[in-house]
Amino acid sequence: MHFEFQIEGGNFTRAGYASSEIKKMLKQLNVDLGIVKRTVVATYEAEVNVVAHAYSGTIYVDFDEEKVVIRLVDEGPGIPDIDQAMKEGYTTASSTVREMGFGAGMGLPNMKKNADDLQISSEVDKGTTVQITMYFQGRK
Amino acid sequence: MTVAQIAQILNARIICGEDRQDHHLEVACASDLMSDVLTLKEDNVLLVTGLANLQTLRTAEMSDIHCVVFARNKTVSPEMIELARENDIIVLECPYSVFRTAGILYQAGIKPIY
Numbered sequence: 296m297h298f299e300f301q302i303e304g305g306n307f308t309r310a311g312y313a314s315s316e317i318k319k320m321l322k323q324l325n326v327d328l329g330i331v332k333r334t335v336v337a338t339y340e341a342e343v344n345v346v347a348h349a350y351s352g353t354i355y356v357d358f359d360e361e362k363v364v365i366r367l368v369d370e371g372p373g374i375p376d377i378d379q380a381m382k383e384g385y386t387t388a389s390s391t392v393r394e395m396g397f398g399a400g401m402g403l404p405n406m407k408k409n410a411d412d413l414q415i416s417s418e419v420d421k422g423t424t425v426q427i428t429m430y431f432q433g434r435k
Numbered sequence: 436m437t438v439a440q441i442a443q444i445l446n447a448r449i450i451c452g453e454d455r456q457d458h459h460l461e462v463a464c465a466s467d468l469m470s471d472v473l474t475l476k477e478d479n480v481l482l483v484t485g486l487a488n489l490q491t492l493r494t495a496e497m498s499d500i501h502c503v504v505f506a507r508n509k510t511v512s513p514e515m516i517e518l519a520r521e522n523d524i525i526v527l528e529c530p531y532s533v534f535r536t537a538g539i540l541y542q543a544g545i546k547p548i549y
Contacts, residue, residue, distance in 0.1 A: 310489075
């Protein structure tokens, strides 16, 4: 099964819509609720990051029998140093993002903690791709 | 403790989820930082916050939080109520500060997460 969602940069009203839809799908598939929570927390953090930092983005969701792969591809400023961005407390978020309750430099580390597999690639001034893989039978 | 009891001791108004006043809660956290809330592994946590926007309710949805108390006299917008209803989240508006709200809940036996 394949699904796609569009994300609009800067639109905090809609941030979380895609993660919410993904949560409904996982629940319909009777995925273990602990895995559902880890999946949607990681996806929501990633979705908020696209809204907070990028101009636009697309989420590609692919389910098969054993896993779901969620790929968030954005057009935006990119991440110059991914290792630095993975450090807890490091942030480049604007005051608007902070007013929304985010931007404390916790998103990427929390995605790493929740995802079974997390891949990040980025090109400065082009954009960032985040891929979250979750296995329905637990972490591999 | 039930939602009805919590509303009573906090002098709070139940804005959404009036039909689930018997919902039971044992643990709570207080935070205005949603990133912090998203790191919690526990389910059915009562969230006390002064951050009143849609992302507070999205965070509750993703974290399986079924009850949010908006402290500091914050008002919940119609869009927030709609999102809370969609996700079966009970919403309370409380006139007290976050500190006072947390203190009352702690004194009444609601446990902290850590």
